[in-house]
Every structure is written in structure tokens, then in C-alpha cells.
Amino acid sequence: MAMTMSCDQLLDIDPEFTQDAENFFNTEEDYQRALIGAYDLMQTAYLQIWIGEIASDNSIAGGESVTDTQGLHDIQNMVHGGENAELRDVMRFNYTGIARANYIFEFQDNLDFNGKDKLLAEAAFLRAYYYFNLVTYFGDMPLIVDRRIAISEIQRIDRTPKEQIYAQIEADLNRAINTLNWTDPETGRITKGAALALLGKVLLYQSKYGEAAQVLDELITTNQAGYGLFEDYASLFYVINQNVNEDVFTIQYSGAQGGDYGCFVCLQGNLAVGFHGIRQYNGPFYADGNSYNLPTQDLYDYFDPADPRREATILDIEAFIAVQPNPGNINYAIGGGGHTGYYNNKYIKRADERGLPDDDLTSPLNYRVIRYADVLLMAAEAFARTGNDARARTELNKVRERVGMPLINSTGQSLINDILRERRLELSGEGYRFWDLVRTGQAAQEIEGFQTGKHELFPIPQVEIDLAGGNWRQNPGY
Template sequence: MKKIKYICLLVFTISFAACDDRLEIDPPFAEDAESFFNTQEDYERALIGAYDLLQTSYLNNWIGEIASDNAIAGGESVNDSRGLHQIDEMTHGGVNDELRNVLRFNYAGITRVNYMFEFRDKIDFEGKDVLYAEAAFLRAYYYFQLVKYFGDIPLIVDRRLGIEEAVSIDRTPKEQVYAQIEADLQVASEVLEWTNSVKGRITKGAALALLGKVYLYQDKFTEAATTLDRVINEGPYSTITTTTSEEYTALFSVEQEGNLESVFEIQYTGVEGGSYGCLVCLEGNAALGFQGIRQYEGPIYGDGNSYNLPTEDLYNAFDPSDIRRDGTVLDIEAFIAEQENPADIKYVIGGGGHTGYYNNKYIKRLDELGAGDNDLTSPVNYRVIRYPDVLLMAAEAHNRKPSANDGLAQDYLNQVRNRVGLSAINVTGQALTEAIWEERRFELSGEGHRFFDLVRTGQASESIEGFQVGKNELFPIPQIEIDLVGGTWEQNPNYN
């Protein structure tokens, strides 16, 4: 068996052909699983393999927007990436390629981490506690993705599954999954430092911020407030003042990766190509090429595939004076009209839907193109958690906890607003809650959070056309996974 190949085993389907070629550095059959982990280098390489599945988070960037009122699926036609169109229309069911990929990719990451934990005690070396703290964070992140999509899911910790167990395992109540996520993040936050000299490695701030988010998703507002306050008061982060939409958009550029507002970024590189047949194999960020302007010819932007198109509802929700509107949403016709030679600029409308708007945070630009097929090799990092998100989560937690501190909640909210030149908000109680929720939409649009924010705050049915209460709070378990365990799992409520 190839070295590291074993870590690509999936929980249910047992084999996964999409392992990164760069991990397979030894001859076939050189080592099996039990003869690995003999050196510190082996552990480091296994950790890199566990990090690798983070790059599939482009799916969260898509689905978290397309399932909400922020965006439509778009694309070449309604049959192009049909799974995204079903999610957009709220007609998705158990047969959906995108949702199956969410489950498979995240469990692949978990399997890689569990493989490491199974052999944790084989040897000792300096820095091992830090390495395993990073691994614990990764497992927590992958499980958090799964539980927020699917609810109850099988919980496997510190071990691999045999074939017989893999086809008979039960779903675990989400409360137990959340408890494991919390435990892993608590370990990570205790061990890790606030900074890491290696770009892209997990830090204490990332662990605490994700832990605070996990608490918030469970309505544990006191715990969320305490945890997020640590990020604000002890961490190295601060807001960045921007005075134009261009300056705001630049916060998401390659040039500003790791800036003072960046708490947790997923790393991408534009130097290695890939193919549409294996998006999990990519080292570049697929989102930007997919979200680019179809057959575009003109300045600043590169051409793309016109997916994940912001809605008019989102654009109109912004105050026109808010620089984040044009920093977040590109009005293509307005942009063309402003150019020197507008008649020379061309683009094509896709048959999958058109709004006239594009995701200006994550869109292909001519000065950020990757190698080869640059639809698939964008070097732009995905900002999973930014400091403004931390401030808004902390604001919500302080506002909604039993002993509410609306004064501090206002301060956190207004730090986000003031840095983009907006006036302070001074309301309290439920009005403040709603102001914070609204601000999350303005600040975080295009980043994959909107659908899950609407669900956890009970606003989804009034905001998302076709959303059914008691059903669409969760996505359906992929039917093929139910079949693989002999049909013993119940599908999530009200999915056929």
C-alpha cells in the first residue's frame, strides 16, 4: 500500500481516488499503515495530508450563499451542476452530487486526522503537542461542517473503521458531535500560540474563534461571549479602515492575505493545475473561476463560469453610501459604463440564470491568475473567519446571553461599522439583535455564511423562497450513504 494512501479511506465508501498526488512520494507498496509514523517527518506529512481537505471548502462558499437569499446558482444552464440549482430552488433531495461531496470530503479529512491519532503514542518528538493541537482543530472543523449541514452524523474518533463496521455504523446525536468539536477546539486553543511562523498553520486565535462560533450555533451565548472576548482582548487582530469600495475589496486579495483582520484562512496556490474531473485534487481555489464573468473580455477581471451570482435583493439591501455594497457586489453593467471604452467590453449571460451581479470578493482578476486552466488555479485564499465576524459574533453573544451586555455589544458592532465610515447604532434589546444580524449580511455576504446564519437565527423561512420549516434547516443525507449501511439510517425529516 502506498505511503499515506491509507489515510484517504472514507468512512463509508472505504476508498477515495482523489488523494493528492503530492503526498504519494514513495514507491507503491513501500510501507503499509502500521509501518508508518516512524519519524517526526512522517507525522508532519500526515498533518499536511489532513490540512489538504480544507481546500474543498469552496463548496461551503457556494452552498452557504446559493441556498440563501444572497445568490442564485447561475452557470451555463440549469443542468450544469444540477445539484447547485436544486439547492437554489430548495428542491434538493438525497441524490445530489454537491451534498455528497460535502459529506465525502469532510469525512476524508476526519479519517486522515483519526489515522494520526490512532498512532499518536508510537514515538515522541519535540513539538508533538502542537502538531496534535492543529490536528484536533482540523477534526473539529470538518465535523462542524458536517453537523451544520446534516445534523446527526456518525462520530468516529482516534481510529479507523474496518469494512464491517463502516457499513453498520449508526448516526450519532448532534449534541455528542458538538461535544467532541468543543473538546478538540479546547485542546487546540490551550496548546497553540497566537501566531505561527509557517503561513497557513492553525493558531490559538483560529481555535478560539471557531469555538466561539460553535457555541453560538448551539445558542450557548455566555460561553460564546467569554471565548470570543479572548480573541478580541488577547489576540493580535484589529480592524482595518477602508474608505472606498476598492480598498474594501482589496482585503480579499492575494496581496492582503494574512492581514490584521484575518483569523483563519485556507491556503491556495496558483502554481499547480488540475481538472474539472477532480476538483478535490486542486491546489487552487476553484470558487473564483466558477464565479467569474462568462466569456468576459475587458479590464480588471478574468473570464469565468458565472456561478453563485448575487441577487438584486442583496444589492438593494445595502445603503448606497455603504462602500461594502460595491466592494462585495459587482454590478457588471454599471462597471462597464464607467470604463474608457465600454463598447469594447464583452461578456455572455449563462443559461443558468443571470442577475447582473457578481461576487466581487471572490472573482477572477487579471492580476491574480494561476497557471494552466486559471478557472481552477486561483491563488486567492478563502477567509473562513475574519475579525469583523468575530466582533459580530461576540456582539450577538453579549446581546443574547441571559445577563445581556448591550453596551459592549454595541461597541463591537460599531467597530465593524466605523471602519467603513458608517454611523454608530445605539439601539438595545431585540432591535440590537436584529441590527447585528443585518450587519452580518452586509459584512459577510459572498463568504458562505448567510444560509447558516438564517437557519440558526430562525429567519430562513421569511427570507428564502421555497424554504420549508421542519425540513430545510438540514440538508438530506446522501441516499447512497444510506444504502451503503443497508438502509438502517432514517433520512432527515421530510425528505423523501
């Protein structure tokens, strides 16, 4: 899945307040435009790439200085609190996406038309996706379904237990699964496979391993979309290899329209790519950027040198320069926010993949929220945790075979450990590491400064607590 429509289409909605609910939702086009608006908030996934890596042992914040996007440096050092711009954005962006989906459901009975069930199923998926982001970051959150809320209500709404939020997420995803087709003629629309994959992930995060195994098994064995592992891992994250068989749930970006630093949520391109670029770089293949989200030595050393995923995942800048024809002519700058010598080679600005100015902000490189390798590894974990070691090894070894690594023959807890290790090798740089460490109870031993009982969740932004009249309790430890 994903959204291939250009951001021109995504944002081609009349100016705010020119139409209200009473004179909207009167045509099928109105519903489609509202759905595009609900899709649009997925474009803020750069925060997932950053926080999911920087909060873990995979990378440091980097940047121009330690006060350049200070919220990321605070998260890296595990000193983040309620005053954090990036965490505030996570909450606001996801609730905006939920509000746009709820707006559709509030007026779902205004009009009947062919394809309405599909449209509502896509909206349900989007609401589930946004709520899943919120519950993983913050735990209990206000659950608002099928309606907008008035400003006067905010101080009367309490945080909903996360178990109820998960129940709503599962209901919305099952609605999408039962309605949507495996493929869609318009690349970028949510599909049945995307919904199955996200449901499998949601169940895994709740330790519902038997249910997760069942859902992911359906995705793998039925697989009417033809999902598979793209043959060449080394070039998988190039623009030319987007929307291939490995893409199950992907957020699409466009490089066709510029942007500026004043409104990241307004952008049509994947801004993470430019921010990950090499600062003031002058040389072949890559292009200059802002040196954010820099992989650690620990991550680099985690790979077997024979594993081709190391080079595909991590750019060793000095090693790269050394093998170029004219290394003395290549130069770059080191930012004051930290330097490891490594760059995120999956989501990085390359010279021939730049969007329109400012090309720091307009990369057309899509973000793969869930790719098929992740599906196989989630399934392997679910099977291993329910005692089906043989099936777990089958799915795990598909991932290892793709990159020519030796097969795994372990059993029991050793097999589970091997699967979790493979997740880091396969998925680093993509924004999943922190959540994997937290949900498997490994965070305290792998993340410096991590406090058990506190850092499993991020703090509720203080400004949101204030807007709620102080009625929301802060998460423990903050």
C-alpha cells in the same frame, strides 16, 4: 491561520497503499506528512462558499445551464434531495479529513518528539472543523474518534446525536486553544486565535451565548496575534492583501500548479474564483469565468448606496462597463443557468490574479473562513443576547466605523436585529448567510421555498444510506 505551504507540499505524499500503518509513523516527518494530508481537505471550501450563498437569499446558482452542476440549482430552488452530487461531496470530503486526523491519533503513541503536542493540537482542530461542517449540514452523523474503521463496520455504525458531536468538537477545540500559540512562524498553521474563533462560532450555533461571549471576549481582549480590521475594505479581497491583520482562520491556496475538471478535490487553487468569473468576458480588470453564484437583486438592494461594501461585495457588470473609457469594446456572455447582472466581487477572477492554466481552477485567492470582522459581530451578538448591550454596540460599531457608516445606538431585540443585519452587509458572498438564517429562525421568511422542519438540514446522500445497509434514517422531510 491557514495553510501557506504550497499544494505541492500538501500533496507530496507517496502513492496510495505504498505504506501501511505498521511501517509509517516511525519518524517525525511521517507525522508531519500525515498532518499536511489532514489539512489538505480544507481546500474543498468552495462548496461552503457556493452552498452557503446559493441556499440563501443572497445568490442564484448561475452557470452555463440549469443542468450545469444541477445540484446547486436544486439547492437554490429548495428541491434538493438525497441524489445531489454537491451534498455527497460535502459529506465525503469532510469525512476524509476526519479519517486523516483520526489516523494520526490512532498511532499517536508510536513516537515521541519535540513539538508533538502542537501537531496533535492542530490535528484536533482539523477534526473539529470537519465535524462542525458535517453537523451543520446534516445534523446527527456517525462520530468516529481516534481510529479508522473497517468497511465491514459501516453497516453497524449508527448516526450519533449531534449533541455528542458538538461535545467532541468543543473538546478538540479546547485542546487546540490550550496548546497552540497565538502566532506560528509558518504562515498557514492553525493558531490559538483560529481555535478561539471557531469555538466561539460553534458555541453561537448551539445558542450557548454566555459561553460564546466568554470565548470571543478572550480572543478580542487578549489578542496577542494583533488581529484588527484591515483599513481598506474595497481591496480586502485582493490577492495582494492576503494574510493581513484581519485574517484569523484562512484556507490558503496556490496558483502555481494547474488542474483539470476531473478532480476538484485534487486542486491546489481556489476554484470558486474562476467559477464566479464573468462568462466569456473581454475587457479590463476582470477575467472570464463560468458565471456561478450570482448575487441577487434582493442583496444588492439591501445595501445603503452610501455603504462602500456594496461595490466591494457585488459587481454590477453593466454599471462597471458604462464607466470604462471604451465601453463599446467590452463584452461578455450570459449563461443559461440564470443572470442577475451581478457577480460575487469578493471571490472573482481578476486579470492580474490568475494562476496557471486552467486558470478557472487555480486561483491563489485565499478563503477567509473566519475574519476578525466576523469575530466582532459574533461577539456583539453573544453580548446582546446575554443582556450586555453596551459591549455589543462597541463591537458592532467597530465594524461600521471601518466603512464609515453611522453608529448604532439601539438596545434589546432591535440591537440583535441590527447585528444580524450587519452580518449580511459585512459578510455576504463569503458563504455564511444560509447558516445565519437557519440558526436565527429567519430562513422561512427570507428563502423562497424553505420548509420549516425540513430545510434546516440537508438530506443524507442516498448512496451513503445504501452503503450503510439502509440503517441510517434520512433527515425529516426528504
